[in-house]
Amino acid sequence: MTPAPDPTETRGRVAAALDRLDDLIRHVRWLVARYSPRVVRRAWVGAGHAINRSLPKGLLGRSLLIVVVPMLILLGVLTGVFMDRHWMLVTQRLSDAVAGSIVGLANISDNTALSDPLRDDVVNSAAKAMGLSVQILPTSEIGRVRRASSDIVHAMLADGIVKRTHMPFSIRDTSDGNRIEVRMIVHSGVLKVDFARSLAYAANWHFFLVWMVGTALFLVLVSLIFLRNQIRPIERLAAAADAFGRGRPVEGFAPSGAREVRQAAHAFIGMRRRLERQIEQRTTMLAGVGHDLKTILTRFRLGLALLPDGEETADLRSDVAEMEAMLEAYVDFARGDADETPQPLDVEATISDCLRQMAEPAGRTVHFAFTGDGALTLRPTAFRRLIANLIGNAVRYGRTAVWVTAERREGWLSVTIEDDGPGIPSDELEAVFRPFYRLDAARNQDVPGTGLGLAIARDVARSHGGDIELGPSPRGGLKATVRLPA
Ligand SMILES: Nc1ncnc2c1ncn2[C@@H]1O[C@H](COP(=O)(O)OP(=O)(O)OP(=O)(O)O)[C@@H](O)[C@H]1O
Numbered sequence: 001m002t003p004a005p006d007p008t009e010t011r012g013r014v015a016a017a018l019d020r021l022d023d024l025i026r027h028v029r030w031l032v033a034r035y036s037p038r039v040v041r042r043a044w045v046g047a048g049h050a051i052n053r054s055l056p057k058g059l060l061g062r063s064l065l066i067v068v069v070p071m072l073i074l075l076g077v078l079t080g081v082f083m084d085r086h087w088m089l090v091t092q093r094l095s096d097a098v099a100g101s102i103v104g105l106a107n108i109s110d111n112t113a114l115s116d117p118l119r120d121d122v123v124n125s126a127a128k129a130m131g132l133s134v135q136i137l138p139t140s141e142i143g144r145v146r147r148a149s150s151d152i153v154h155a156m157l158a159d160g161i162v163k164r165t166h167m168p169f170s171i172r173d174t175s176d177g178n179r180i181e182v183r184m185i186v187h188s189g190v191l192k193v194d195f196a197r198s199l200a201y202a203a204n205w206h207f208f209l210v211w212m213v214g215t216a217l218f219l220v221l222v223s224l225i226f227l228r229n230q231i232r233p234i235e236r237l238a239a240a241a242d243a244f245g246r247g248r249p250v251e252g253f254a255p256s257g258a259r260e261v262r263q264a265a266h267a268f269i270g271m272r273r274r275l276e277r278q279i280e281q282r283t284t285m286l287a288g289v290g291h292d293l294k295t296i297l298t299r300f301r302l303g304l305a306l307l308p309d310g311e312e313t314a315d316l317r318s319d320v321a322e323m324e325a326m327l328e329a330y331v332d333f334a335r336g337d338a339d340e341t342p343q344p345l346d347v348e349a350t351i352s353d354c355l356r357q358m359a360e361p362a363g364r365t366v367h368f369a370f371t372g373d374g375a376l377t378l379r380p381t382a383f384r385r386l387i388a389n390l391i392g393n394a395v396r397y398g399r400t401a402v403w404v405t406a407e408r409r410e411g412w413l414s415v416t417i418e419d420d421g422p423g424i425p426s427d428e429l430e431a432v433f434r435p436f437y438r439l440d441a442a443r444n445q446d447v448p449g450t451g452l453g454l455a456i457a458r459d460v461a462r463s464h465g466g467d468i469e470l471g472p473s474p475r476g477g478l479k480a481t482v483r484l485p486a
Pocket residue numbers: 329389393394397398419421422423424432433437438439440444448449450451452453454455477478
């Protein structure tokens with residue numbers, strides 16, 4: 001007995017075959033790119049871009065296209081073949097049969113061996129049996145005889161008549177268009193035969209088209225519904241990952257849909273758990289360290305308070321005070337604002353408030369401009385700290401003025417803060433984001449600070465799904481740009 005084929009193995013083989021096909025296509029494209037003349041290469045690239053641009057961007061649109069385009073091509077080919085072969089053939093046979101009947105009637109009408117009444121009788125009864133209606137018109141009616149039009153049924157009828165007789169004839173539609181009238185010159189006058197158009201014509205092709213288009217539309221609708229159900233889990237996963245990246249709560253997310261999508265969702269959930277655990281561990285550990293050090297420092301301060309006042313003790317006290325302030329900032333940093341819930345916030349008001357509280361008292365000229373809608377959902381305290389740290393730096397290291405421009409556009413909020421201070425050398429632009437990193441001591445000699453400001457600011461920006469960039473400002477100092485998804 002042969003063992004049943006393992007489905008995973010078959011799938012693996014199919015996937016491998018498809019991969020090989022992919023490689024082949026890539027190879028062909030590479031060959032075209034490598035060996036074709038410049039013009040062809042340009043046209044190739046241009047066509048690629050144009051197709052990419054005109055293709056739908058969403059997965060639903062693309063999948064539908066994959067379903068609909070082959071269906072349309074199939075419909076086109078089927079319709080073409082059907083019209084060409086089946087419809088034309090049937091119409092030709094029908095027309096030919098009608099033409100044969102007409103010529104038969106004409107031959108009887110032309111038969112001089114029969115007496116007039118007998119002949120009329122035979123013609124009438126034969127015509128009745130054939131479903132045609134006949135009339136013998138006087139020869140004067142011949143003047144109305146016209147050549148056939150370009151109508152395909154007319155042409156086929158004419159072919160059928162010409163191949164059987166040399167009698168002159170004309171074909172035309174009756175005034176209502178439903179019947180066809182054939183006139184032929186016979187011995188006793190003009191034989192006028194008229195019959196329903198449907199007699200010479202395969203009239204039911206509409207049904208075929210209606211059924212075909214109707215079924216196609218129905219199938220597209222069904223695939224639309226199924227595809228939407230397949231795509232929804234992907235959209236949910238994207239939304240959950242996006243919310244997590246922006247530090248928003250991810251509620252009620254559960255893996256669903258096709259196997260691959262479930263795998264991705266499980267991977268995402270695992271990653272989120274690991275990250276959350278890591279952040280929690282870091283926070284607990286740092287808070288513990290900060291707390292322990294603070295206890296020792298408090299003991300230290302108490303010990304100092306018992307010592308007599310003097311120059312050395314004053315220095316020591318100020319050192320201890322500075323260490324305490326640093327520790328405070330450090331513990332704050334370690335705690336972070338991750339547990340703060342995002343709320344609607346007036347960004348414009350927050351920035352101008354920070355400027356009023358920090359820049360104006362320090363005697364800096366403030367230039368502030370905001371464009372776009374200022375209402376955003378953010379973690380308010382964290383966002384305030386981010387802006388305050390950057391404005392604080394601009395005030396601390398700048399000389400005369402602070403420039404703040406904020407703009408909300410195309411789903412992003414960007415805030416630029418500039419000053420006219422010494423700026424930061426380009427090779428230090430990344431380093432200053434490190435906790436406790438301050439530029440060389442000589443520059444910062446009497447400037448207080450712990451070196452945590454930028455680290456905190458970047459932490460806040462990233463936890464909102466954005467970032468901070470530093471660079472030189474045309475004003476002479478530093479330019480800090482914050483970009484947050486809005
Ligand atoms: N606008 C600026 N112009 C020039 N140098 C700056 C500017 N902003 C920051 N720096 C440099 O980057 C270093 C790190 O800045 P950061 O804000 O992280 O710490 P800090 O300002 O020293 O202390 P604090 O924790 O109080 O903010 C600063 O010590 C300073 O040398």
